[in-house]
Amino acid sequence: MTDISMNKSAPVAKGRQIPDRLTSGWKRGLKSWEALLLVVAVAIFIFNSFASPYFLDPWSLSDASFNFTEKAMIAFAMALLIIAGDIDLSVASIMALVSTVMGVAMGLGASTPVLVFLGLGTGLLCxxxxxxxxxxxxxxxxxxTIGTMSLxxxxxYxxxxxxxxxxxxADFAFFGQGYVWWVITFELVLFALFAVLFGLLLHGTSFGRMVYAIGNNATAARFSGIRVNRVRFILFLLTGVMSAIAAICLTSRLGSTRPSIAQGFELEVVTMVVLGGVSxxxxxxxIPGVVLAALIMGLLTFxxxxLNVPGIVMSIIIGALLIGVIALPRLWKMVRR
Structure with missing residues (x-):
């Protein structure tokens, strides 16, 4: 009884408050990398609207989506792969091989469904x-993947x-040139659909938690019962399939197949992923970070x-952007020290 009375009479610590979870969430959101990317995207949009009188035209904005949708579809799968501690530099070469297989089949008289099936199958095998x-x-x-990139x-070739x-x-052209409604292209719809699907996969499923666990410590993940190699294998399959889907869209949009198709796409895909905040x-x-990074790169290149900036200058800018994004966190830590 004495202990109880003493506990009841004990003074309550002053200044201790229950944290407001909603407020903390907003503060964390405002300080997040995604918030910074959103600000940058809005700033680029405003700058482009003043820089060119044609930018705000709805059809021009629709054309701008072609600058990022195909690469972003690969970037969603690449993001999971890099989070798990791996990387695939052969994605652009997979696109070239998929397009070549479809071209050979087209020459033999294959229909559009057969072309799509062969394209997806080739990406899956790669x-x-x-x-x-x-x-x-x-x-x-x-x-x-450097080896298979050449292979x-x-x-x-x-x-x-x-x-x-x-x-x-003629019906094959819909994948890369078709419009679902007004200025909304089929590729843009695919981009939005895959953004939602990969967002749910990474952030809302046990598979996504396994991907994070493997990327943080593969050995600990293995001892905790995660089949690390099977998850990594699935991620490479996903990357191959998404590369095939991007190849189908790109081949459809161009209406032709060349061995140099999608040359340099791997650099832009990795840049999207890293710019999106993936370590x-x-x-x-x-995934939201990757979506915003894709929008930024699409608006920037468009x-x-x-402004009639040469393509080689754009490549320099993208390369510098990749180096800067990778080096920025380390430079920030050095400044803080």
Whole structure:
């Protein structure tokens, strides 16, 4: 009884308050990398609207979506792969090989559904090949995918040489040139759909939590019961399939297949992912960040195009952007120290 009375009479600590979860969430959101990306995207949009009188035209904005949708679809899968601690530098070469296979099939008289099926199957096989070498044999992903980057595109050059496949079926053009409603393209709808699906997969499922766990500590994840190699293999499959979907859209939009198709896409895809806040070392990142990064790069390249900036200058800007985003966190830590 004495203890109880003493506890009742004990003074309550002053100044202690229950934290407002909603307010804390807003504060965290305002300080997040995604909030900064949103500000940058709005700033680029405003700058482009003043820089060119054609930018705010609805059809011009619709055309701007082609600058990022195909690359962003690959970036969603690449984001999961990098979060898990791996990388795939062969995505652009997978696109070239997928387009080449579809071109060969088209020359043999294949219909549009057959072309799509063969394209998806080729991307799946390429992703499985990378997955077996990395997850199955334990080889470093960066070394393997540099090798397959040359292998897949080399096959395209052997098949095509300096030539090109043209004359795709008329209904095949819908994937890259079709409009769902007014200025809303089919590619933009696909981009939004995959953004939602990959967002749910990464942030709302146990599979997504396993991806984060593997990226933070693969050994600990393995001891906790996660089948690390199987998850990594699935991620390479996803990357291959998304590369195939992007290849179908790009081939449809261009209406032709060349061995140099999608050259340099891997740089822009990785830049999107890293700019979106995904750590190149793995273990952290988000799909909303990748979406905002894709919008930023699309608006940036489209605005520079309206200003007649040469393509080589755009490549320099993208390369500098990638280096800057990777170096910025380390520079910030050095400044704070």
């Amino acid at each position: 992703g499985a090949f990378n997955g077996v070498l990395v997850a199955g044999m334990g080889l470093p992903s960066i070394v393997v 897949f595109r080399g096959i395209s 052997i098949v095509l040489g300096d030539g090109a496949f043209t004359g795709y079926p 190149i070392l793995g273990g952290s990142g988000s 605005g520079l195009g309206l």
